[in-house]
Amino acid sequence: MRKRLVAWTILTCALLAVAVWGLLGAPDTAPGPHLPSRSQTAAVR
Known part of the structure; x- marks a missing residue:
């Protein structure tokens, strides 16, 4: 029953x-230390 x-x-x-x-x-x-948005903006610049 519990399972x-x-x-x-x-x-x-x-x-x-x-x-x-x-x-x-x-x-x-x-969530977490790795932010993909920052790497994307850095790649654009």
Whole structure:
């Protein structure tokens, strides 16, 4: 019973994440020290 609950929770969270990702699109900047937007602006300059 507990394994089924954990599996259902993970599946629901994954489905929700995919839905939000599809609606909002991929985020421009990834969280963390590495910022791809800075490297892109540096490459343009």
